[in-house]
Amino acid sequence: MKSEKISEAVVRRLPVYLRYLNDLNKREVSTVSSQELGLKLDLNPAQIRKDLAYFGDFGRKGIGYDVSYLIEKIRHILNLDQQxxxxxxxxxxxxxxxxxxxxxxxxxxxxxxxxxxxxxxxxxxxxxxxxxxxxxxxxxxxxxxxxxxxxxxxxxxxxxxxxxxxxxxxxxxxxxxxxxxxxxxxxxxxxxxxxxxxxxLAYYLDNGKDGSADDGAQEDK
Amino acid sequence: MKSEKISEAVVRRLPVYLRYLNDLNKREVSTVSSQELGLKLDLNPAQIRKDLAYFGDFGRKGIGYDVSYLIEKIRHILNLDQQxxxxxxxxxxxxxxxxxxxxxxxxxxxxxxxxxxxxxxxxxxxxxxxxxxxxxxxxxxxxxxxxxxxxxxxxxxxxxxxxxxxxxxxxxxxxxxxxxxxxxxxxxxxxxxxxxxxxxLAYYLDNGKDGSADDGAQEDK
DNA sequence: GCTTAATTTATATAACTAATTACAATCCGG
DNA sequence: CCGGATTGTAATTAGTTATATAAATTAAGC
The missing domain is CATH 3.40.50.720 (NAD(P)-binding Rossmann-like Domain)
Known part of the structure; x- marks a missing residue:
């Protein structure tokens, strides 16, 4: 555990982790790796590990994170273990x-x-x-x-x-x-x-006014 | 005008500028400085100047920015000059x-x-x-x-x-x-x-635990 | 039981991105 | 044409993300 200042970017991701972990918990999944979290949440696995490591060593090498334990820890970090x-x-x-x-x-x-x-x-x-x-x-x-x-x-x-x-x-x-x-x-x-x-959002609409004129590649899923 | 890639952070601030500029316009204020914008929007004036400078030289040294002109420009950047x-x-x-x-x-x-x-x-x-x-x-x-x-x-x-x-x-x-x-x-x-x-938001509530004087003590074996 | 391979975390380092500071260049009013 | 105001941008600092790797854990082969 370190005692650096925690950046806003990290704090904003914690609820996202929590949400997916609650999901896993409901589905009775007991362990999850940073890789799987990263895949589901569109984040780099190393970033997830680093985020969590700011608050403690919650994972186990070779195994991953215990879902219930991590939920408990994040809830505590976010002050959510009280109403x-x-x-x-x-x-x-x-x-x-x-x-x-x-x-x-x-x-x-x-x-x-x-x-x-x-x-x-x-x-x-x-x-x-x-x-x-x-x-x-x-x-x-x-x-x-x-x-x-x-x-x-x-x-x-x-x-x-x-x-x-x-x-x-x-x-x-x-x-x-x-x-x-x-x-x-x-x-x-x-x-x-x-x-x-x-x-x-409107900024990102393509009006053919730059190089990326027409990339039609559009597919379901 | 440059042709660097514009960061998301910049794009997210443009609507904020636009909103306040519309406000000024309605109050028939014709000119505004980056300093005043910064004061009202809680942003560093230099950052505002830099943001706007990505898209062109909209201001006039010694004077500031023409409100109507800047509105028009930002609306164009955000693709809002069309429905x-x-x-x-x-x-x-x-x-x-x-x-x-x-x-x-x-x-x-x-x-x-x-x-x-x-x-x-x-x-x-x-x-x-x-x-x-x-x-x-x-x-x-x-x-x-x-x-x-x-x-x-x-x-x-x-x-x-x-x-x-x-x-x-x-x-x-x-x-x-x-x-x-x-x-x-x-x-x-x-x-x-x-x-x-x-x-x-709950993370930032102060529970008198500042300094993170928290458990976390991990035993070695 | 021992060794090796496959995972996976934690962390050091590097790369990248963004924000702030500092200041020369410019402009207008008087 | 001087002085105060203000932009645009270079230089710097701060913040964030990604890469690389050592250490730990399990499981399988023999």
Whole structure:
């Protein structure tokens, strides 16, 4: 085990490993090699080994990794061996979609409260939760030990919501609004804006405007 | 202007620039410096200059960048000076949320068709579109010149849907399902799975275990 | 029981990619 | 035509991924 600083790139891959490992576990596969992981996850096996080696020697030479043991270790690294409570702000379409995903989440992150500014939405039910008014946000975050905020409000309100979440003591934010949030350095913010993804995708459409004009090779699987 | 290969990191920032520039434009600001952009977007000004310089000399020394001109240029780089048609597969909660966002999208990417496997959903309306059955997918993609596919189906169906989109001639896919899609190298795939974002966020929660003062002691024999 | 071959991890090193710093070149207003 | 502002880019630093290899493990042959 080393004590270097762990890069973001590594941390972003851990949930991907975890997801596939859970899959293997459900299929009662007990051991897996970095090579197989690499094949399934489109990653270089050496990179996977190196990622895991940052946190300890989890594998056995000649054998590979024990699936259950590795799941346990990654869950621990990601703080998922305890329940992490999250709050969702913005009960629009996207907010509803995320709340419903809640139920499918095998991992220990739970959306335990939903807030919306709109009085007509307050009191309505989303999945198993009741939409609360914004002025309860601080009390709820404190009393229910909520550590992650998920923002699904329109962009103009996002910063204001973030400020309130931070003031109430939230530690991290997942921001779906197309806005760069300002926050103190100790607050972790991840942008999850899909319009950015979608627009950058358009860059890669081939308009015959460069050398790679027409490579028709197209086949199923 | 150079002709180096443009890195993904650069391409992902272009939509971010574009978004803020559109904002400035609406507020009738005509000129902006890399420093101001950097401040607002939390990026190093030199990085912004370098990003833009890959594509041409868009700025003027001593002055900055002309907002309208830069918008036009970035839109051209991202292929957004033409309408790009997209298709959405999976009319669940998330699919509905994205379809509705459609209307807010200032840029030229439009979701022009929605598909779902479930017969009870086929025929229903989502935003301005009518949900179509899966067996029409290939014809629709071809006849309506659809170039981008958005996948919002459950993970077990995602690869199958991707295969059908690719067979129908789609060029790029935005995948919301928590699965690594396999596809030929000429198909561009972006993962937009927010469970990965959410789980990696948990890593950064502080459990007072900083310094990683963790077990890990391994015995020798 | 011993040896050899086939795997597979862990890690050192190298190669590559990306971000930051530093600064000369340029531009405009006065 | 001087001074402050700002770009474009070279040089540097930082970060990430890939390659190469030694060490460990099992299994098979004899």
């Amino acid at each position: 992490i409570n999250a709050v969702l702000v913005g009960a629009g379409n996207l907010g509803q979609a995320l709340s419903n995903y809640n139920l499918y989440l095998r991992e220990n992150i739970k959306i335990v409260a939903v807030f919306d500014e709109n009085p007509t939405k307050v009191g309505s039910r989303i999945s198993t939760l009741t939409v609360q008014p914004m002025d309860e946000i601080s009390d709820t975050i404190k009393s229910r030990n909520i550590r992650i905020g998920i923002i699904t409000v329109p962009d103009v309100e996002a910063q204001n919501v973030a400020d309130r979440l931070i003031a109430a003591g939230i530690e991290a934010i997942l921001n779906f609004a197309p806005t760069i949030l300002k926050a103190p350095a100790n607050i972790r913010i991840h942008a999850a804006d899909f319009t950015t993804d979608l627009l950058s | 790009i048609n997209a298709v959405l597969v999976g009319a669940g909660n998330l699919g509905q949320a994205l379809s509705n966002y459609n209307l807010y999208l200032r840029e030229n990417i439009k979701i022009v068709a929605v598909f779902d496997e479930n017969p009870t959903k086929v025929g229903s309306r989502i935003s301005t579109l009518t949900v179509q059955p899966m067996d029409e997918i290939s014809d629709t993609i071809k006849s309506r010149n659809i170039r981008i596919g958005i996948i919002t189906v459950p993970d077990v169906e995602a690869q199958n849907v991707a295969d059908r989109l690719i067979a129908a001639g789609i060029e790029a896919i935005l995948n919301f399902a928590p699965t690594i899609l396999k596809a030929p190298a000429n198909i561009r795939i972006h993962a937009a799975d927010f469970t990965t974002d959410l789980l990696s």
